[in-house]
Amino acid sequence: MASAFFASPKSVASPPNMPRCALLNPAGEGRRRDSVKAGVVTEVTPSVIDDLVRPPVLTGGEAGKLAAWRSVRQERWQGEMPVEGDIPRWLSGTYLRNGPGLWNIDDYDFRHLFDGYATLVRVRFEQGRAVAAHRQIESEAYKAARRNRRVCYREFSEVPKPASFLSYVGELASLFSGVSLTDNSNTGVVMLGDGRVVCLTETIKGSIQIDPDTLETLGRFEYEDKLGGLIHSAHPIVTESDFLTLLPDLLRPGYLVVRMEAGSNERKVLGRVKCRGSVPAPGWVHSFAATDHFVVVPEMPLRYCVQNLLRAEPTPLYKFEWHPNSGSYVHIMSKATGNIVASVEVPPYVTFHFINAYEEVDAEGRITGIIADCCEHYANTDILEMLRLQNLRSFAGHDVLPDARVGRFRIPLDGSPQGELEAALDPEEHGRGMDMCSINPTYLGKKYRYAYACGARRPCNFPNTLTKIDLVEKKAKNWHQEGAVPSEPFFVARPGATEEDDGVVISIVSDKNGEGYALVLDGRSFEELARAKFPYGLPYGLHGCWVPKKQ
Numbered sequence: 001m002a003s004a005f006f007a008s009p010k011s012v013a014s015p016p017n018m019p020r021c022a023l024l025n026p027a028g029e030g031r032r033r034d035s036v037k038a039g040v041v042t043e044v045t046p047s048v049i050d051d052l053v054r055p056p057v058l059t060g061g062e063a064g065k066l067a068a069w070r071s072v073r074q075e076r077w078q079g080e081m082p083v084e085g086d087i088p089r090w091l092s093g094t095y096l097r098n099g100p101g102l103w104n105i106d107d108y109d110f111r112h113l114f115d116g117y118a119t120l121v122r123v124r125f126e127q128g129r130a131v132a133a134h135r136q137i138e139s140e141a142y143k144a145a146r147r148n149r150r151v152c153y154r155e156f157s158e159v160p161k162p163a164s165f166l167s168y169v170g171e172l173a174s175l176f177s178g179v180s181l182t183d184n185s186n187t188g189v190v191m192l193g194d195g196r197v198v199c200l201t202e203t204i205k206g207s208i209q210i211d212p213d214t215l216e217t218l219g220r221f222e223y224e225d226k227l228g229g230l231i232h233s234a235h236p237i238v239t240e241s242d243f244l245t246l247l248p249d250l251l252r253p254g255y256l257v258v259r260m261e262a263g264s265n266e267r268k269v270l271g272r273v274k275c276r277g278s279v280p281a282p283g284w285v286h287s288f289a290a291t292d293h294f295v296v297v298p299e300m301p302l303r304y305c306v307q308n309l310l311r312a313e314p315t316p317l318y319k320f321e322w323h324p325n326s327g328s329y330v331h332i333m334s335k336a337t338g339n340i341v342a343s344v345e346v347p348p349y350v351t352f353h354f355i356n357a358y359e360e361v362d363a364e365g366r367i368t369g370i371i372a373d374c375c376e377h378y379a380n381t382d383i384l385e386m387l388r389l390q391n392l393r394s395f396a397g398h399d400v401l402p403d404a405r406v407g408r409f410r411i412p413l414d415g416s417p418q419g420e421l422e423a424a425l426d427p428e429e430h431g432r433g434m435d436m437c438s439i440n441p442t443y444l445g446k447k448y449r450y451a452y453a454c455g456a457r458r459p460c461n462f463p464n465t466l467t468k469i470d471l472v473e474k475k476a477k478n479w480h481q482e483g484a485v486p487s488e489p490f491f492v493a494r495p496g497a498t499e500e501d502d503g504v505v506i507s508i509v510s511d512k513n514g515e516g517y518a519l520v521l522d523g524r525s526f527e528e529l530a531r532a533k534f535p536y537g538l539p540y541g542l543h544g545c546w547v548p549k550k551q
């Protein structure tokens, strides 16, 4: 089977111990600050952070600022949190959240939210108490940056600068072999069916196993197969029995759909989707969806671009290009056979995150179509630019957050060439902001009613509410606190629950005065049940998972 993107044998894809690093060019888009003082943070467990990457101590006006877009204050911390309100006593287990929490090396500031080195946060709930910790993931990229005081691998937008033309040629070779790509697993964290916990990003080498109790980095998660490939979807679909993901293929535009059984490290090919777009590059697949019987493979007009992958300086769309006229598609693959059972053209769309998908069934029980929901940005790529740190840090009260909606695809299975894309509810219900979603995992791939996401209370420059969306009543309930930035609302069902929204929603909030807390909302009423305070605000984070307490 042909391997995905810049096919490389596994032995080549593995990084050398010592990467070749090049000098940073301070005149690039990434900026150096005028002065930085490394100081001591005294209010919590002493830090083990290397002085080289210690973020500056915030003083005066800075100290009170929103922590969401500031580097984490120290490499690790743990402790019990004071709780306001009542955490349900049935909530027993560990919430883990991953995200890019360190955006500087010395005084060099990164450009983009997605460039930051991964910071893991955990909140262990037991008997109404909350014990939390955070810790940097020890990726090769992070360790090399610490050792060498510079970016050493290709991040989302940051690229190590070649010292000479000859080393630039070397860089090209290393990009094609995958050696220069980052393993900074800063996007998500999943618990596999066998209990192993793995942090992920879009590079395959950025799959890193961690210990959910200590947050210690245990080592790279090795895929023990011959598939090769360098990139995959950042959001595999993980169940008790398997791990399903997509490997985009940039050479023969398409996607491999692969499955790995719980307990195994071997991905097996389920099938291949051939891209239909008039531009020979697959669309970006940050995530995808699946129903009980089918995999929903998106092909959006925001496409990977090989030239942009090779560039030293970022383009407006980073590694991607917008080709609205290339066609936008959704492909449906049978899980049983790997065959494509539908491939429809749909209106142009931009999405990072699929919410869920399910099968529509007629009165005789025949599957007639697929519904797939996503956080859709009205086919507008501005969101990528908006996520530059400079933009996130410079909110001046103007409403600059581009609109987003619950985009609902309707994909007929009767051979029709077209699919539909419409808002599933009036986007005003959630302030026309919509991303970072979760559902009750029991309803994964099944007809469902509720989605939880970050929405907007305008004016804002970033989603600043938590929203519970009722897709049947087409209404939303919203949680908002002025000046606060909540991260992905994560639903945890009450043991024994029979109603879809019987549970709690957890989010980690960066508050306006440099403070922060873990928030627990009631799944039904969406009212606050409790908040547990961190000793200092944590940076914004991306995706989480739940590790139930071992019985």
Ligand SMILES: CC(=O)/C=C/C=C(C)/C=C/C1=C(C)CCCC1(C)C
Pocket (backbone or CB within 6 Å): 100, 114, 154, 155, 156, 181, 182, 186, 187, 201, 202, 203, 231, 234, 309, 319, 542
């Ligand atoms: C944090 C998040 O949502 C996305 C992170 C994406 C990353 C780190 C993508 C990295 C990439 C490279 C380093 C080169 C290859 C392309 C691409 C997958 C965009």
Ligand SMILES: CC(/C=C/C=O)=C\C=C\C=O
Pocket (backbone or CB within 6 Å): 187, 352, 383, 404, 433, 434, 435, 436, 462, 463, 542
């Ligand atoms: C945080 C985000 C979009 C917010 C906009 O509304 C997207 C994150 C994507 C990666 O996980």
Ligand SMILES: [Fe+2]
Pocket (backbone or CB within 6 Å): 187, 234, 235, 286, 352, 353, 542, 543
């Ligand atoms: Fe994501």
